[in-house]
Amino acid sequence: MSDSLVSSVSSAFEALRELESIFELTVVGIAHVRNRRITRCNRHMEEMFGYGPGELVGCSTRVWYRNDEEFSGLGSSAYPDLAAGRVHNREQWFRRRDGSEFWGRIAGRSPDPTAPFDCVLLIEDNTERKRNEERLQAALFEQQLIFDNAAVGILFVRDHVVQRCNPRLEELLGYAPGELVGAPSSQLYADVSDVQCHGERAYAVMRNGELYRGEVEVRCRDGGSVWVQTTGRLIGRREDASFDVIWIVEDVSERHAAELELARYQTSLEERVAQRTEELAAANTRLQEEVAERRQAEARIWHLANHDELTGLPNRSLFQVHLQQVLASAARRHERAALLFIDLDRFKGINDSLGHHVGDQLLQTLARRLQEALRDADIIARLGGDEFVVVVGGLRSRGHALTVAEKIRMTLLAPVQFEHLCLHISASVGISLYPDDGGDPAMLMRHADIAMYHAKADGRNAVCAYTAGMSQLASRSFRIESRLQRALQEGALRLVYQPQVDVSNERIVGAEALLRWTDDGQAVPPAEFIPVAEETDLILQIGEWVLREACRQAAGWQCSGHAPLSVAVNLSARQFRDPNLVELIGSILRESGLPPECLELEITESTLMSRLDDTCQRLQALSAMGVRMAVDDFGTGYSSLSYLKRFPVSRLKVDQSFMRDLCTDAEDAAIVDAVVALARALGLDALAEGVETAEQLEALRDTGCRYCQGYYFSRPLPAEAFARLVAVDDGERVAVLRKGLAA
Numbered sequence: 001m002s003d004s005l006v007s008s009v010s011s012a013f014e015a016l017r018e019l020e021s022i023f024e025l026t027v028v029g030i031a032h033v034r035n036r037r038i039t040r041c042n043r044h045m046e047e048m049f050g051y052g053p054g055e056l057v058g059c060s061t062r063v064w065y066r067n068d069e070e071f072s073g074l075g076s077s078a079y080p081d082l083a084a085g086r087v088h089n090r091e092q093w094f095r096r097r098d099g100s101e102f103w104g105r106i107a108g109r110s111p112d113p114t115a116p117f118d119c120v121l122l123i124e125d126n127t128e129r130k131r132n133e134e135r136l137q138a139a140l141f142e143q144q145l146i147f148d149n150a151a152v153g154i155l156f157v158r159d160h161v162v163q164r165c166n167p168r169l170e171e172l173l174g175y176a177p178g179e180l181v182g183a184p185s186s187q188l189y190a191d192v193s194d195v196q197c198h199g200e201r202a203y204a205v206m207r208n209g210e211l212y213r214g215e216v217e218v219r220c221r222d223g224g225s226v227w228v229q230t231t232g233r234l235i236g237r238r239e240d241a242s243f244d245v246i247w248i249v250e251d252v253s254e255r256h257a258a259e260l261e262l263a264r265y266q267t268s269l270e271e272r273v274a275q276r277t278e279e280l281a282a283a284n285t286r287l288q289e290e291v292a293e294r295r296q297a298e299a300r301i302w303h304l305a306n307h308d309e310l311t312g313l314p315n316r317s318l319f320q321v322h323l324q325q326v327l328a329s330a331a332r333r334h335e336r337a338a339l340l341f342i343d344l345d346r347f348k349g350i351n352d353s354l355g356h357h358v359g360d361q362l363l364q365t366l367a368r369r370l371q372e373a374l375r376d377a378d379i380i381a382r383l384g385g386d387e388f389v390v391v392v393g394g395l396r397s398r399g400h401a402l403t404v405a406e407k408i409r410m411t412l413l414a415p416v417q418f419e420h421l422c423l424h425i426s427a428s429v430g431i432s433l434y435p436d437d438g439g440d441p442a443m444l445m446r447h448a449d450i451a452m453y454h455a456k457a458d459g460r461n462a463v464c465a466y467t468a469g470m471s472q473l474a475s476r477s478f479r480i481e482s483r484l485q486r487a488l489q490e491g492a493l494r495l496v497y498q499p500q501v502d503v504s505n506e507r508i509v510g511a512e513a514l515l516r517w518t519d520d521g522q523a524v525p526p527a528e529f530i531p532v533a534e535e536t537d538l539i540l541q542i543g544e545w546v547l548r549e550a551c552r553q554a555a556g557w558q559c560s561g562h563a564p565l566s567v568a569v570n571l572s573a574r575q576f577r578d579p580n581l582v583e584l585i586g587s588i589l590r591e592s593g594l595p596p597e598c599l600e601l602e603i604t605e606s607t608l609m610s611r612l613d614d615t616c617q618r619l620q621a622l623s624a625m626g627v628r629m630a631v632d633d634f635g636t637g638y639s640s641l642s643y644l645k646r647f648p649v650s651r652l653k654v655d656q657s658f659m660r661d662l663c664t665d666a667e668d669a670a671i672v673d674a675v676v677a678l679a680r681a682l683g684l685d686a687l688a689e690g691v692e693t694a695e696q697l698e699a700l701r702d703t704g705c706r707y708c709q710g711y712y713f714s715r716p717l718p719a720e721a722f723a724r725l726v727a728v729d730d731g732e733r734v735a736v737l738r739k740g741l742a743a
């Protein structure tokens with residue numbers, strides 16, 4: 001053997017060894033098959049099918065297949081390729097020795113196409129890949145299912161061009177399947193301005209790798225639009241810098257419409273709320289105004305209920321409240337408080353004679369003066385009429401209270417000017433002190449009232465502090481009231497007669513009947529019991545008795561042979577206002593037989609000047625009956641001369657207070673002069689009362705006064721004494737009368 005041959009053989013062996021090692025080490029099963037029997041195979045083939053070394057050699061390749069069909073199927077499909085010298089390649093299921101199966105790829109080639117049944121087969125286990133492919137297919141299928149059946153629209157966009165979209169999106173926007181593919185995404189926007197702003201917004205978010213979610217109105221194929229919620233994600237930036245974006249598109253038009261509706265509803269609700277709020281605010285304002293008005297009305301009502309309308313001062317009920325408070329405070333601080341009871345003197349006369357408007361203005365002026373004179377802490381009230389009360393707290397002594405009361409008296413004393421009138425008024429002030437004179441309002445009021453009456457009794461225009469003795473007097477008036485009633489029933493009253501004399505001849509022309517009452521053997525002065533009778537209506541019964549008795553007596557005098565004698569009877573204001581008066585007098589005159597012209601009725605100046613129309617009517621009725629009228633206490637009140645002229649009165653009785661100092665006081669003399677002159681001018685008689693001395697009589701005579709009465713001639717006499725006096729009234733006038741006085 002030559003070297004070259006040796007070398008060739010050696011190379012061949014070398015190549016064979018290399019082939020052998022490839023044959024054994026490859027991870028692909030390799031077998032040589034002849035007439036479908038395995039003549040040789042590598043170890044990998046044996047392992048792949050689960051056979052031991054050499055076990056496959058001589059076996060039919062049928063052992064690799066699951067069934068005959070697959071075995072023969074392979075044969076018939078591979079033969080043409082093998083016969084053509086081509087590689088036959090296919091994949092199919094194989095079966096292992098243990099019956100398990102695997103997916104493999106088989107590639108076969110016949111080295112000699114003329115002997116196609118002599119071939120080399122390569123089998124590779126591709127089960128894993130097959131399974132992966134199947135899973136991938138399944139996943140893709142599922143994805144497609146989802147894509148096709150999703151209830152939301154899915155849109156795949158690359159560089160603003162629609163790549164793909166699912167049927168739901170096409171259905172939503174009204175496009176035919178596939179019609180949107182290739183369309184620019186801008187075509188989908190309903191509003192061109194959204195292309196820019198929605199796009200910018202979305203891409204700014206997505207570029208950061210975040211999910212973009214927003215709502216936009218998109219255009220449908222038919223030109224309509226729907227509101228959609230878009231959720232977009234950038235799914236990658238391609239090498240060519242283009243963007244792939246997948247959009248999930250949800251139809252929210254219903255929700256949007258609902259939201260719009262809701263927003264509209266909310267707006268309208270807000271408008272209604274705003275309107276209602278305005279209405280409520282207006283109602284609230286009205287309510288506030290009404291509340292304020294109501295409060296004002298209540299305050300007005302409270303003010304009216306608690307204040308005197310005329311003066312604006314607290315009234316009795318508010319005063320009671322204040323008084324309680326002042327007393328409570330005084331009790332706490334161990335101080336004194338004073339209650340001052342103020343009553344204007346002869347106010348009634350002013351009121352009656354000058355009219356209520358003057359009286360009212362006077363009260364207002366005096367109320368103002370009281371307010372100005374006292375401190376703010378002092379409480380002033382008007383109880384009614386001409387009565388005022390003041391409560392002063394924080395007092396140290398009784399003297400302090402007297403000082404305040406005196407100040408009040410002086411304040412009220414200053415004249416009050418009304419147009420052309422200058423009124424002089426005074427006040428009587430009673431004081432009670434807490435706790436000395438009473439521990440409660442009622443007792444303090446009672447005691448201050450009593451003290452005030454004492455001030456009046458002291459001559460008016462005075463201040464009087466309460467003392468325990470005063471109460472006894474007050475209780476005396478209660479006693480008088482009850483006993484007077486009984487005196488009337490038991491006939492314990494009697495009349496005395498004071499002669500009235502003609503100044504020129506000093507002859508008796510008549511008498512004034514004056515009432516007398518002796519109680520338990522004690523004479524009770526008329527000035528004491530008549531006011532009590534006037535306060536109750538007892539004066540009506542008493543007055544009737546007086547009239548009856550006086551007329552009866554006077555009728556008797558007419559038969560004495562003396563010139564006709566008149567009898568003057570005092571009528572209190574209450575009697576004069578009695579609607580039955582005229583009728584009563586008529587019947588008494590008829591009963592007694594006294595000629596009417598012999599009866600003279602005396603009424604005071606204040607009674608005459610009050611209720612002028614009523615007075616006029618009553619006077620005319622009495623005058624028509626023939627009865628004469630005299631004005632008593634003339635000069636002490638206020639008379640309107642024009643009324644005096646119109647009234648059918650026949651006599652003015654000059655008040656006895658002017659008589660006292662007639663001879664010494666020029667003013668009194670002037671007043672008497674004036675009254676007498678006035679009477680003469682009006683065609684009336686003048687009769688001076690209270691003549692006690694010859695000097696007074698002389699002075700009177702000088703004035704031309706026609707009649708007089710007084711102690712100078714006679715004190716009031718019992719009826720029999722007066723009758724005796726009349727019987728001897730024969731000319732020695734004064735002596736006879738004075739004798740009568742002595743009797």
Ligand SMILES: Nc1nc2c(ncn2[C@@H]2O[C@H](COP(=O)(O)O[C@H]3[C@@H](O)[C@H](n4cnc5c(=O)[nH]c(N)nc54)O[C@@H]3COP(=O)(O)O)[C@@H](O)[C@H]2O)c(=O)[nH]1
Binds near residue numbers: 633710
């Ligand atoms: N409504 C009635 N009033 C009556 C009646 N009787 C009396 N009165 C009134 O009571 C007041 C006091 O009366 P009286 O105490 O009787 O005093 C009278 C005279 O006694 C008194 N007088 C008479 N002369 C003098 C005198 O010279 N000096 C002096 N100091 N007093 C004198 O004057 C009184 C008469 O007053 P007047 O009536 O004003 O003429 C008294 O107001 C009576 O009116 C009655 O029945 N009803």
